[in-house]
Amino acid sequence: MVHSGIAVTGMGIISAIGSTNEESFQALLNGKHGISRVQNFDTKHKDHILVGEIKYSNRQLAALLGITEPHNFTRTALLGALAAKAAIADAGISDVNAQRTGLISSTSVGGMDYTERYFYEYLTNPSLHPYISTHDAGDSSHKIAECLGLEGIVTTISTACSSAANAIMMGARLIKSGRLDRVIVGGTDALSKFTINGFKTLMILTDDYCRPFDNERCGLNLGEAAAYLVLESAMSLKKDGKKPLAFLRGYGNANDAFHQTASSENGEGAFLAMKKAFQAADLDPAAIDYVNAHGTATPNNDLSEGRALTRIFGDHVPVFSSTKPFTGHTLAAAAAIEAVFSILALQQGVVFPNLHFQHKMAELDLIPQTETLHRPLSNVLSNSFGFGGNCSTLIFSKA
Amino acid sequence: MKNNVFINGIGAVTAQGIWRTELFEEASELNEAVNHAQQPSYKEFIAPAMSRRMSRGIKMGIYAAQQALDEAEVTVPDAIITGTGLGCSEDSEKFLRNILDNQEEFLTPTSFIQSTHNTVAAQIALRLQCKGYNFTYVNRSISFESALLDALLQLQQGEEEHILVGGVDEVSDHTFRLLQLIEEVKASDTNETVKTSVTPGVNYGEGATFFSLGVQKTRSSYAELVDIHIQHRVDRAELPDFVAQFLERNTLAAADVDALLLGYNGDSASDSYYVAFEALFPQAASLYYKHLSGQYDACSAFGLAAAASVLQQRHIPSRLKWKDNTAPGPLKTVLLYNQLKGKDHALTLIRAC
Numbered sequence: 001m002v003h004s005g006i007a008v009t010g011m012g013i014i015s016a017i018g019s020t021n022e023e024s025f026q027a028l029l030n031g032k033h034g035i036s037r038v039q040n041f042d043t044k045h046k047d048h049i050l051v052g053e054i055k056y057s058n059r060q061l062a063a064l065l066g067i068t069e070p071h072n073f074t075r076t077a078l079l080g081a082l083a084a085k086a087a088i089a090d091a092g093i094s095d096v097n098a099q100r101t102g103l104i105s106s107t108s109v110g111g112m113d114y115t116e117r118y119f120y121e122y123l124t125n126p127s128l129h130p131y132i133s134t135h136d137a138g139d140s141s142h143k144i145a146e147c148l149g150l151e152g153i154v155t156t157i158s159t160a161c162s163s164a165a166n167a168i169m170m171g172a173r174l175i176k177s178g179r180l181d182r183v184i185v186g187g188t189d190a191l192s193k194f195t196i197n198g199f200k201t202l203m204i205l206t207d208d209y210c211r212p213f214d215n216e217r218c219g220l221n222l223g224e225a226a227a228y229l230v231l232e233s234a235m236s237l238k239k240d241g242k243k244p245l246a247f248l249r250g251y252g253n254a255n256d257a258f259h260q261t262a263s264s265e266n267g268e269g270a271f272l273a274m275k276k277a278f279q280a281a282d283l284d285p286a287a288i289d290y291v292n293a294h295g296t297a298t299p300n301n302d303l304s305e306g307r308a309l310t311r312i313f314g315d316h317v318p319v320f321s322s323t324k325p326f327t328g329h330t331l332a333a334a335a336a337i338e339a340v341f342s343i344l345a346l347q348q349g350v351v352f353p354n355l356h357f358q359h360k361m362a363e364l365d366l367i368p369q370t371e372t373l374h375r376p377l378s379n380v381l382s383n384s385f386g387f388g389g390n391c392s393t394l395i396f397s398k399a
Numbered sequence: 400m401k402n403n404v405f406i407n408g409i410g411a412v413t414a415q416g417i418w419r420t421e422l423f424e425e426a427s428e429l430n431e432a433v434n435h436a437q438q439p440s441y442k443e444f445i446a447p448a449m450s451r452r453m454s455r456g457i458k459m460g461i462y463a464a465q466q467a468l469d470e471a472e473v474t475v476p477d478a479i480i481t482g483t484g485l486g487c488s489e490d491s492e493k494f495l496r497n498i499l500d501n502q503e504e505f506l507t508p509t510s511f512i513q514s515t516h517n518t519v520a521a522q523i524a525l526r527l528q529c530k531g532y533n534f535t536y537v538n539r540s541i542s543f544e545s546a547l548l549d550a551l552l553q554l555q556q557g558e559e560e561h562i563l564v565g566g567v568d569e570v571s572d573h574t575f576r577l578l579q580l581i582e583e584v585k586a587s588d589t590n591e592t593v594k595t596s597v598t599p600g601v602n603y604g605e606g607a608t609f610f611s612l613g614v615q616k617t618r619s620s621y622a623e624l625v626d627i628h629i630q631h632r633v634d635r636a637e638l639p640d641f642v643a644q645f646l647e648r649n650t651l652a653a654a655d656v657d658a659l660l661l662g663y664n665g666d667s668a669s670d671s672y673y674v675a676f677e678a679l680f681p682q683a684a685s686l687y688y689k690h691l692s693g694q695y696d697a698c699s700a701f702g703l704a705a706a707a708s709v710l711q712q713r714h715i716p717s718r719l720k721w722k723d724n725t726a727p728g729p730l731k732t733v734l735l736y737n738q739l740k741g742k743d744h745a746l747t748l749i750r751a752c
Binding site: 176179387390 | 486495507513517525529531538576
């Protein structure tokens with residue numbers, strides 16, 4: 001990897017804690033979470049679970065984008081388009097095709113929010129048919145590309161809850177190989193009955209606020225979000241005389257090869273992903289000032305990740321926190337919003353608190369950062385893991 | 400200095416049966432609206448108890464992956480990269496039906512667990528205990544080409560030496576019916592082939608095709624994978640420029656391309672691009688493959704297998720000929736072109752080795 005890494009020149013985000021970078025930062029700084037009851041759709045579980053829901057209806061989101069009826073944008077596409085547009089505006093890009101530019105997006109639910117609404121009704125109601133073709137994961141990426149007017153490569157990654165980290169990695173690879181000058185990378189996922197019920201059957205949804213790394217943690221809060229970064233080549237940066245927000249210094253991906261949904265006891269996949277990221281970044285673990293952990297607050301993840309952190313950092317685990325108590329676990333978008341949070345942390349010199357933590361895990365000597373901490377940061381590591389043993393690590397460095 | 404990249408092993412489960420030397424000689428043209436892949440016996444690979452819980456997509460993927468690795472004599476690859484348009488459609492549908500039919504009650508997790516798009520790549524990794532890089536691309540007709548591009552870049556740049564790459568999609572009942580409603584798939588009572596197609600939509604299919612790619616040429620090598628280019632939007636009028644830039648990047652002239660492998664699928668919204676593309680290569684032989692595989696998002700993986708086989712055999716089976724022309728010189732260079740309804744254009748260049 002070319003050091004100091006690949007420049008990040010723009011970012012855009014929408015989650016339960018805000019629809020701009022600034023709103024997100026203020027919420028994180030002030031410990032103000034966005035967890036609430038489901039309001040936007042009907043589910044039997046609405047009084048039993050807490051979620052990180054964005055309180056805009058689809059109609060409001062469409063209005064924010066200036067999309068008029070009739071259209072066939074799913075919620076996943078609407079959220080993605082808003083965040084991607086914000087990212088290119090933040091990067092000061094007016095003509096998206098002026099240089100070789102691509103979009104590498106990611107999603108896990110894709111258009112499932114509409115499929116689950118009209119699955120049977122499609123058979124009898126032709127007026128709903130425009131939504132049939134929005135089911136697949138690629139649809140949201142195509143819609144985002146349409147909103148941006150993008151002509152270059154568009155593709156999508158779906159590796160469950162690590163998806164956006166992998167989209168960021170592939171984008172970096174395309175810049176590094178000289179195939180693209182700029183690339184918009186990230187992910188988008190809307191809340192759906194499908195995922196709520198899926199996680200429910202796995203018995204990893206809590207009816208309370210999630211408590212990552214707490215000994216009495218009892219599951220996750222689901223959330224919805226979208227976030228995108230703009231990555232640019234050194235040449236492109238020079239051409240436009242831009243100053244980067246941060247650098248993507250290294251990345252690593254590995255497979256736990258242990259179980260379709262559970263993480264291995266010793267966090268092998270997570271350990272390997274972090275190890276590869278250090279190699280790619282040409283950094284020692286000691287150079288990391290803050291770890292934005294995956295920290296979903298399921299008993300299995302936090303123990304496995306905790307073990308992996310202990311294995312890679314030894315007795316010197318850096319300050320770490322999970323920001324999932326703020327936003328909920330936003331699945332494919334998680335690594336993208338947490339990339340934005342990691343960059344905000346670097347820019348502002350702030351470690352965000354791990355909310356709701358009370359008791360240290362019995363198995364490990366690990367205590368997350370529970371209060372907002374002001375401290376200059378040079379390198380931040382962000383972890384994201386998913387079903388299928390997918391483990392991804394990104395390292396961001398101060399510009 | 401970039402490494403060269405070779406296709407050293409192929410495996411597939413298709414509507415024409417599993418991957419074998421005689422596949423294209425024995426193949427028959429599909430004329431049904433929906434075409435299931437002929438399923439092999441999975442007994443050798445998957446324990447019966449597991450097999451019962453697995454969807455066809457997972458099983459086809461595992462089978463094709465193993466076939467490709469065996470042929471290339473690779474035990475555990477350094478990375479696994481797959482492409483799928485609709486992912487594990489059967490399990491997604493099953494879990495969704497259970498949610499809707501039982502009002503969100505009495506659900507079991509198995510179909511949810513297996514519904515994520517990366518299940519096939521994950522199950523292959525689990526089976527091989529492959530802890531390397533593991534990605535799944537899900538972008539309609541270029542899901543497979545995206546995976547192939549990722550693999551090519553990593554091999555060229557020397558990050559890995561052996562990568563397993565594949566494309567897989569399965570037919571699931573309800574999804575298929577919905578695609579018929581919007582005329583993306585032909586009506587069930589039609590009996591048209593890609594060539595005789597007059598009604599809208601395509602003959603739909605499913606399958607898995609995997610490749611073992613490596614940086615060393617071996618005795619099992621089919622061809623060299625030279626370059627891939629993907630672009631979301633190309634207007635028909637821009638097609639000559641799009642192609643010219645790609646050829647120039649690879650220091651080729653149009654006359655250097657001996658054969659084209661085109662994605663003709665019987666739907667005029669897609670096929671008009673192939674007609675325009677063919678016109679740019681008056682001397683090249685024109686081949687097609689979707690009449691043998693059916694149209695599905697990851698079917699371009701089957702196309703690459705067909706093209707690689709043509710280069711290995713140095714012979715074009717008559718079943719693959721779109722036009723009855725033959726390449727003038729020896730078969731050395733094949734250019735694959737795939738897009739769907741004018742979106743997601745992919746050029747893949749392979750060369751005899």
